[in-house]
Amino acid sequence: MSNYNQEMIEKYRGNFLKEVQDNVEEGDWVKMCMQCGVCSGSCPLGPHWEHPPQEIFMMIRAGKRDEVLQSSSMWMCTSCYNCIARCPRGLPITHIMHGLATYSKRLGLAPKNQPTAKFAQLFWDNLTRTGRVNELKLGLSLYFMNGFSEGIKTALKMKDIGLGMLKTKRMTPMEILGGHGCKDKKGFHAMLKKAQEIEEARIGKSGS
Amino acid sequence: MSDLKIGAYICKGCGLGERLDCDQIATVAQRDGKAQVVQQHDFLCSAEGVKLIQNDIDNEGVNRVVIGACSRRAKTDAFNFQGVTISRANLREGVIWIRPDEDDLRETTQEMAEDYVRMACAEAKHSTPPVSAQEKGCEEAVLVVGGGITGMTAAIEAAKAGYPVHLVEKTGELGGYVARMWKDVPRHAPYTDPVDTSVADMVAEIEASDNITVHLNSTITRTSGAPGRFSADISTESGSTETLNFGAIVQASGATPYDASQLPELGYGKSKDVVDRVELEQLAIAANGGPIKRPSDGKEVKKVTFIQCAGQRSDKEGHLNYCSGDCCLTSIKQAMYFKDQNPDIETEILFDDLRTPGAPGEDFYRSGQDKMVTFRKGIVSEVVAGSNGPVVKFKDKILDEDVEEEADLVVLATGMVPNSGVDINEVPQNEPGEWEVNVDSILNLNYRQGKDVPHLKYGFADSHFICFPYETRRTGIYTCGPVRRPMDTQQAIEDATGSALKAIQAIESAKVGRAAHPRSGDLSYPIFRKEGCTQCKRCTVECPFGAIDEDEQRFPVFNESRCRRCGTCMGACPVRVISFENYSVDTVGQQIKNCEIPEEWDEKPRILVLACENDAYPALDMAAQQGNSYSQWARVIPVRCLGSVNTIWITDALNSGYDGVVLMGCKKGDDYQCHFVKGSEMASVRMSKVDDTLQSLSLEKERVATYEVAITDIDRAPKLINDMAETVEKIGLSPFKF
Numbered sequence: 044m045s046n047y048n049q050e051m052i053e054k055y056r057g058n059f060l061k062e063v064q065d066n067v068e069e070g071d072w073v074k075m076c077m078q079c080g081v082c083s084g085s086c087p088l089g090p091h092w093e094h095p096p097q098e099i100f101m102m103i104r105a106g107k108r109d110e111v112l113q114s115s116s117m118w119m120c121t122s123c124y125n126c127i128a129r130c131p132r133g134l135p136i137t138h139i140m141h142g143l144a145t146y147s148k149r150l151g152l153a154p155k156n157q158p159t160a161k162f163a164q165l166f167w168d169n170l171t172r173t174g175r176v177n178e179l180k181l182g183l184s185l186y187f188m189n190g191f192s193e194g195i196k197t198a199l200k201m202k203d204i205g206l207g208m209l210k211t212k213r214m215t216p217m218e219i220l221g222g223h224g225c226k227d228k229k230g231f232h233a234m235l236k237k238a239q240e241i242e243e244a245r246i247g248k249s250g251s
Numbered sequence: 252m253s254d255l256k257i258g259a260y261i262c263k264g265c266g267l268g269e270r271l272d273c274d275q276i277a278t279v280a281q282r283d284g285k286a287q288v289v290q291q292h293d294f295l296c297s298a299e300g301v302k303l304i305q306n307d308i309d310n311e312g313v314n315r316v317v318i319g320a321c322s323r324r325a326k327t328d329a330f331n332f333q334g335v336t337i338s339r340a341n342l343r344e345g346v347i348w349i350r351p352d353e354d355d356l357r358e359t360t361q362e363m364a365e366d367y368v369r370m371a372c373a374e375a376k377h378s379t380p381p382v383s384a385q386e387k388g389c390e391e392a393v394l395v396v397g398g399g400i401t402g403m404t405a406a407i408e409a410a411k412a413g414y415p416v417h418l419v420e421k422t423g424e425l426g427g428y429v430a431r432m433w434k435d436v437p438r439h440a441p442y443t444d445p446v447d448t449s450v451a452d453m454v455a456e457i458e459a460s461d462n463i464t465v466h467l468n469s470t471i472t473r474t475s476g477a478p479g480r481f482s483a484d485i486s487t488e489s490g491s492t493e494t495l496n497f498g499a500i501v502q503a504s505g506a507t508p509y510d511a512s513q514l515p516e517l518g519y520g521k522s523k524d525v526v527d528r529v530e531l532e533q534l535a536i537a538a539n540g541g542p543i544k545r546p547s548d549g550k551e552v553k554k555v556t557f558i559q560c561a562g563q564r565s566d567k568e569g570h571l572n573y574c575s576g577d578c579c580l581t582s583i584k585q586a587m588y589f590k591d592q593n594p595d596i597e598t599e600i601l602f603d604d605l606r607t608p609g610a611p612g613e614d615f616y617r618s619g620q621d622k623m624v625t626f627r628k629g630i631v632s633e634v635v636a637g638s639n640g641p642v643v644k645f646k647d648k649i650l651d652e653d654v655e656e657e658a659d660l661v662v663l664a665t666g667m668v669p670n671s672g673v674d675i676n677e678v679p680q681n682e683p684g685e686w687e688v689n690v691d692s693i694l695n696l697n698y699r700q701g702k703d704v705p706h707l708k709y710g711f712a713d714s715h716f717i718c719f720p721y722e723t724r725r726t727g728i729y730t731c732g733p734v735r736r737p738m739d740t741q742q743a744i745e746d747a748t749g750s751a752l753k754a755i756q757a758i759e760s761a762k763v764g765r766a767a768h769p770r771s772g773d774l775s776y777p778i779f780r781k782e783g784c785t786q787c788k789r790c791t792v793e794c795p796f797g798a799i800d801e802d803e804q805r806f807p808v809f810n811e812s813r814c815r816r817c818g819t820c821m822g823a824c825p826v827r828v829i830s831f832e833n834y835s836v837d838t839v840g841q842q843i844k845n846c847e848i849p850e851e852w853d854e855k856p857r858i859l860v861l862a863c864e865n866d867a868y869p870a871l872d873m874a875a876q877q878g879n880s881y882s883q884w885a886r887v888i889p890v891r892c893l894g895s896v897n898t899i900w901i902t903d904a905l906n907s908g909y910d911g912v913v914l915m916g917c918k919k920g921d922d923y924q925c926h927f928v929k930g931s932e933m934a935s936v937r938m939s940k941v942d943d944t945l946q947s948l949s950l951e952k953e954r955v956a957t958y959e960v961a962i963t964d965i966d967r968a969p970k971l972i973n974d975m976a977e978t979v980e981k982i983g984l985s986p987f988k989f
Contacts, residue, residue, distance in 0.1 A: 058595075060623065075620050077605075078628055078649055101649040104625050 048150040052108075059108045066246075068142030072134045076100040082126035082136050092116045096126055096136050099143070112147040118159040120144075149246070161188055171235060174225030179218040257375050258313030259286035259368065260304055262295035262320035262342070270347040270357075271364050276319060279365045283845070284372025288313055295320050296329040308335055315375035319368050322872045323864075323889065336378040336833050340364075340371035341872075341887070348875035349969070350883060359855070359883035366846045366886055373845035374838045381775035381832040383764030384811035388479015390498040392417060393754045396471060396693060397670075399427020400740055401732030402503035403453045404747035405754075409501075410462035412755055417495060418457065419466045419485055425457065426450040427505055429740055433535035433588065436580045438741045442614035444591065445584045448740075466493075472688045474500070475697040477798075477810040478727030479761025484695075486688075498758035499727045501750050502704065502712065504693045506667035506733035513569045514562050517663055518634030522641045523547040525634055525661045527561075528581055535588045542592060545640070545660045552659040554597040555589055556643050557582040558631050559605070561663035573709050575666030577739035579607050582664045583619040590622040599656075601629040601645055609741055629654065634661055669734045671712040675701025683803065694728070700797035704728060708921055711736055717924055719769060721750035724796050724928055726767055726813040727757045761812045769815065769865075769926050770891075775831040776811045777820055783828035790820035790829060795894070795929035817927035818895025822934065827897060836897050839888060843900060846886050848908040851988045856884045856910035856979045860972060861896055864889040865926045867915035867960040870968045881969035882976035884910075893917070893957075894930025898937055901955060902944050908988035911953075911975040914938060915960040915968065924961060931959065951982050 055062040063070040076097070083095035094102065094116045102111050117140040126136040144160070147153045153160050162185065169181045186201075187194030198205075208214040225231055259280035261273050273291050280286045288307055292300045295318065307313040314335045320326070323339035330337060346364045350356060393409045395402045398420030406418045418425075429435065434445035457463050466485050472492065473484040481497040511519045511527035518525035523546045526534065534543050542551040559578060563571045579602065586598040600619075605626065607616045620626065629645040636642070637657045644655050672693035680701050681687050688695055692702040704713040704723040713723040714735040721729040731750035732743040757767040766773035786805040798813035799820065807820075821829045827836045839861075849855040862868040868889040874881070890896055893916030901912055916931035918924040925931040938957045945952050956975060960968050 060625070074623055075617065077616075077620075078626070098649060101627070101647070105627065105647065105650065105654075 048152060051150065057106055057108075059106045059111070060104050062108070063103050063143070063146075067139065067146045069135045069138045070142060070146075072139060073100050073103050075132050076134060077132055079131060081129050081131060082134075085125040085129045087123060087125065088119050088121060092119050096140065099140075109152070111143070112150060112152040113154060115154045115157045117141070117143045117147075118154070118157045158188075171232075172224075173222065174228055174231040175223065177218055177222040179214060179216070180222070254312070255315060255376065256288070256312050257284065257286040257315040257317060257372055258288035258290070258304065258307050258311070259284060259317040259319065259372060260295055260300075261289070261291045261368070262293075262300070262318070263291055264294045264296070265321065265343050266347055267320070267342055268293065270352060270360065271342065272361055275361065276342075276364055276368055280317065280319070280368050280372060283369045284317065285376065286317060286372055296326040301329050304330075305332065308332055314380065315378065317368070317371045317375050319364075319371065322868075322875075324869055324872055334380055336375055336380050338371040338375040338378070340367040342367060344872040344875040345887060348878075349871070349880055351880055356883065362847070362855075363883060363886070369845045369847070370842040370886070370888070373841040377835065377837040377841050378833040381773075383774050384776040385764070386477070386811040387764045388477065388481075388498060388758075388761040388812055390479055390481065390496045391415060391758055392495070392497045393751070393758070394419065394471075394481065394483055394495075394497040394500045395503060396500065397427070397503035397505055397732075397734075398422075398425040398465070398467075399503065399505045399732070399743075400429040400448075400450065400453070401505060401734075401743040401747045402427070402501070403450075403457060404744045405501045405503055405731060405751045406463050407453065407456055407460070408748050408751040409754060410460050412751070414462065414498075414755060414758070416463045417466060417485070417497070418463055419469050419471060421468070421470055423468050425454050425465065425467075428508070428529075431529065431536075432532045434584065435740055436577075436584050436615060437611050438744070440614070442611035443618040445587055470690075471693065472695050473686065473697060474694045477761070478757040478767060478812040480812070481727065498761060499729070499754035500694070501747070501754050502693060502723075502728060502730045502734060503732045503747060503750075504670040504672070504712075504734045506669050506737070509562055509571060509575075509665040509668055511562070511663055511665050514663060514665075516633050517558060517561055517631065518636070518641050518661060519663060522634070522636050522661075524641050524659065525663065527663045527665045528578070528585065529665075531585050531588075531662045535585070538588075538592075540592065543589060543660075550659060552589065552596065554640075554658045555586070555599070555660045555662060556656065556658040557586060557598070557600045557662045557664055558634070558643070559600065559602040559664045561665050563664075563666040564603075571666045571668070571709070573666070573737060574606065576606070576608060576737035576742075578664035578666060579605050580609075580612065580615060580739055582662070583607070583615055583624065585662060586619060586624040587622060590624060594623065597625070598623075599625045599627055599658075601627050601631055601643070603628065603630055603648075609739060611741065667733055667737055669709075669711045671706055671710055671734055672703035673701070674706050674710070675703060676706075678702065683801070696725070698725070698797045699791060699800045704730060707735075715928060717922075718926065721746065721753045722768060726796055726798065726815060727754075727761070729753045729757075757812075764811070766814070766816045767812070770817075773816045775816060775833050776814055777809050777816075777818075777829050777831060779807060779809060780828040781806060783826050785826055787825060789823040789825065793823040793894075793929075793933050794820055795927050795933075815927060817892040817930050818890075819892060819927060819930050819933055822895040822897045822937065824897070827899060834891060834895075836899060839890065839900055840903055842888050843904050843909075844907060848988055851984055851986075854984070856976070856984055857908065858882065858885045858911040858913060858972065858975050858979065859904045859909045860885050860887040860913045860915065861890050861893070861900070862887055862915040862968075863893050863917055863926075863931070863960070864891060866917050866924065866962040867964075867968060870960055870962050870964050873962075874965045874969045877965055879966060879969045881972040884976055884979070885913075885972045892925065892927045892930035893934035894925075894927060894932075896934055896937070898941060898944065901938075901941055902948075905945070905948055905950060905954065905985065906987055908985055910979040910985045912955045913972055913975050914955070914957040915971070916957070918959045918961065948987070950985065953978050953982060954985070 080097045083097040120140040186197040277289045317338045319340040321343040322341045350360045392415040395406045395418045406416045430450045435448045437446045468488040472486040486492040589596040628648045631645040640659045641661045712730045712734045715722045729750035731746035760767040791799040800808040919932040
């Protein structure tokens with residue numbers, strides 16, 4: 044992954060805006076931001092971000108590559124779409140945030156202990172195994188995401204809800220044994236593989 | 252002149268017949284108004300009603316028409332009779348619509364209506380039908396001063412309309428500032444790329460035109476006259492002078508680029524690679540579409556930084572206080588010079604507020620962004636020399652950090668300084684007969700008021716910016732382009748077209764002896780009774796338009812075609828020798844006198860309202876349309892401008908028993924809204940002295956109030972009248988009722 048990062052650094056030689064334009068989903072919109080700040084003002088999580096969207100766009104144009112890609116800010120996006128609805132220039136800001144997050148992960152620059160990033164990975168791993176989300180396993184892996192003792196603590200804290208769900212047959216403990224999958228698991232995996240090939244070909248194309 | 256014969260026509264439509272006793276009103280017109288012919292009609296503005304009046308004019312000899320119907324601002328097309336005076340008693344907006352329809356108020360409403368009819372008859376009796384001014388000019392040529400893009404456009408437009416044009420340019424070639432540009436901001440959609448300046452095409456068009464005569468290396472050394480009969484001396488550099496006659500003048504003297512050498516803190520003069528926007532155009536012309544090279548060592552520019560608002564929008568000494576309006580677009584255009592040649596060149600525009608006005612504005616900005624021009628909100632503190640080029644130090648206001656960046660070339664977006672000639676408040680005019688040319692003056696007018704048109708804030712040439720942008724206070728002289736306010740090429744072209752049309756309007760009005768504007772087509776003009784004049788010069792000083800000169804004996808000389816017919820001279824004259832045929836000290840004074848003043852024990856006060864007919868009067872009309880109301884004691888008389896109010900009216904009103912006087916004019920000062928620019932200001936100066944009059948009559952000073960009323964003050968204007976009614980109730984009735 045870090046090779047890929049190095050490759051990109053050399054390719055764009057400090058022109059980070061161009062790099063974003065070429066590699067980030069909807070990244071060619073970044074240059075059209077007119078710095079009005081409506082997105083930052085509209086973001087419900089605005090005060091909790093290190094850099095609100097307006098600032099991220101300015102940083103991209105100012106060539107602050109590492110600071111943007113290593114930032115946890117775009118991982119904080121909850122996809123409420125307030126910014127998209129309000130942007131006077133029509134920038135698909137939510138999509139750009141997710142695009143930036145994806146790109147930083149691909150480069151291996153995403154912050155290591157960012158909870159959203161971690162959860163996204165757990166969800167993906169869980170889902171791709173059988174083609175269905177195994178809620179019990181996903182829940183447990185989420186509890187133990189930050190180590191064993193914290194996992195126990197969280198599990199105890201949540202035990203009433205868990206028992207309640209068992210009682211009302213909202214959850215079955217048998218799922219721990221593997222659970223049920225989708226109908227054509229093989230076909231599902233083949234689809235994922237093909238999608239990955241297409242994606243890699245696309246990256247390879249813009250990366251070469 | 253035939254015998255005076257008043258015909259009074261009372262309309263019963265629009266609810267007038269139901270709310271008012273029209274028979275009684277007709278009796279009043281006959282008995283008090285002395286109208287020889289009195290008619291009532293159910294629908295006076297109908298074809299039949301109009302025919303009735305026209306018939307009386309044609310066959311009965313009626314020459315003073317009094318119409319008791321709607322406001323003088325309504326139905327002007329229907330009640331338009333030639334060769335007679337028309338007085339309108341405002342019974343609809345001024346009486347029945349402004350007063351609530353209640354039984355116990357019928358009496359006072361009827362009194363209001365009767366008073367207005369009496370007043371209209373009095374006005375009619377003291378008016379004469381206006382005939383056109385004696386002074387008529389028949390010159391058709393337009394003098395255009397300045398051969399830049401603005402002047403060239405004005406010349407081409409006037410010539411296309413069929414008027415001969417003389418285009419005077421100080422330098423040796425046409426084109427001005429725009430001719431020194433590589434390309435220009437696009438003037439038509441799509442607003443994406445810089446376009447040809449079109450100067451060459453325009454020069455070719457001018458050369459090909461039979462209607463346009465170009466005078467290069469020439470200046471104006473003397474201008475005299477009035478619309479339709481201007482005379483100007485056009486002097487060449489070599490000293491020869493030609494005197495030509497014109498009908499109107501367009502001043503398109505443009506602007507000079509701000510002197511960037513006043514900006515050492517931005518590195519100008521210290522580094523050759525810091526240039527202003529004019530020099531960047533020269534670099535682009537030298538590159539001729541190829542890579543732009545920097546001045547110091549001829550290196551191809553790979554990174555260029557534009558600094559917006561350089562020496563502008565700042566209070567620092569030597570800086571311009573204002574925004575020059577076109578620099579943001581210009582910098583975007585200049586950044587495109589680089590990007591279009593090589594998209595890899597880094598172009599950064601450091602701005603505080605990016606403003607891209609006009610039609611191309613937003614689209615051109617987007618196009619710049621699309622071409623990857625970087626826009627950064629940053630305040631530049633200084634530009635210093637670096638090892639490879641100038642280093643720009645600035646604070647990024649979005650990222651809140653101090654940045655230092657080296658560039659190959661730094662461009663300062665400097666502003667424009669108007670070429671508006673001499674400030675007539677600073678440079679006195681020569682005495683009559685002792686003429687001296689001022690080389691700094693653009694027009695060298697021989698007007699009493701000074702050699703150039705007045706200056707506005709920041710030294711821009713005069714322009715009635717709120718209503719009539721090209722009109723200066725010198726009728727027949729029109730400013731356009733950046734000399735009157737900062738603007739870009741496209742706006743200057745629009746401006747030039749507009750002012751060419753204004754010039755034509757002035758020429759055509761002068762031919763028939765009518766007012767040019769804003770009272771377009773007005774036939775009346777100031778008449779002056781010389782034997783009563785005391786040569787006090789108040790009229791010449793106070794005329795907002797410099798229409799009045801003085802002869803050797805210091806008597807006023809009225810230049811009728813320069814006159815705007817506002818009546819400020821009439822208001823100023825202490826001996827009341829100035830009047831118009833249908834608007835005079837008498838026409839208003841008699842209206843004031845012919846309103847019935849009830850006896851003191853009737854406890855019915857009377858409040859005189861003198862309202863500017865341009866703003867305050869329509870505001871009161873609209874208040875009536877909206878269903879607002881004001882006191883039944885008010886009697887409103889429209890005046891051409893508050894500047895035409897002679898203090899004798901106030902004195903007479905108070906003497907004859909009015910309890911309060913309300914004056915409504917327009918906003919004055921730098922951001923005036925007065926049709927006649929200084930009228931409301933003159934009025935307020937005069938009214939500030941009315942306290943002495945009140946004191947001499949032992950009256951309370953609260954009885955006279957002057958207000959600034961805008962046309963939108965639909966709620967406020969009636970309230971001001973009601974306030975006076977309350978004041979009168981508080982301080983009691985006037986003791987002058989007898």
